[in-house]
Amino acid sequence: MLLGSIEAGGTKFVCAVGNENYQVQDQIQFPTTTPEETLRKTVDYFNKFKIEALSIASFGPIEIRKSSDNYGYITTTPKPNWSNTDFVGYIKKYFDIPIFWTTDVNGSAYGEYVMSTLSNEKINSLVYYTIGTGVGAGVIVNGHLIGGIGHPEMGHVLLKRHPDDLDFKGICPYHGDCLEGLVAGPTFEARLGIKGQEVATDHPVWEIMAYYAAQAALQTMLTLRPSKIVFGGGVTSEQFLQKVRIEFKKLLNDYVQVPDLDQYIVTPAVKNNGSATVGNFALANKILNE
């Protein structure tokens, strides 16, 4: 059986086909250009295979409420040309198969959740953050994605400012200094005038970044009490998470018990940014069996 995965990122699309055991059998990636060109390439790719179901994990914001006229759309994204794009509608014209539609981070969260349960970790919930060009999080509770009026937007929560960072206004076009506005990849250039890749690992900015990421993780832990918090994305590394754990411990101040932080706040179990693809295969399989 073949299942399809579309990881639709703001920078690139990763399309893959695989089986119900989440093994990738073929994969392609191409840059995210215009919707017409990018979706055309996506359809051309899947036309080469006989897939039985498909899952799309997309950058957003997106409309996930089935009751909405705009279900399946990318809605108000600041990414040029993509706002109000009928993503699912376009794909459905070419493939008459079950299609699961969710956010990129929900796809990754689901992939991490599935891998954790497969390795017999006793978990019932998981939060996946990405810190890259943007910041977002996906949430799984008891095996389900959550959201009522829409999907979670945990990249835009507001935080206490670091005392050494008060002059920085943040880069979110909507909120300035929300989480994304303070820790997304482009903040390196906005704060320091140099790209993230050129910032030394011992630069003090990492303490500031860790302070904010730890606050996000703390609030998520206090709100949802998830079994595990995973951080992925280009800005994240094990070295960075070591700082995040230290800040998290200070902020929590022993208020409630949490698992060993080395196992609680972690990098992805699926390597090479593969979490969303695994999640998509699992979600496509799930929708096929519903």
Ligand code: ZN
């Ligand atoms: Zn924001």
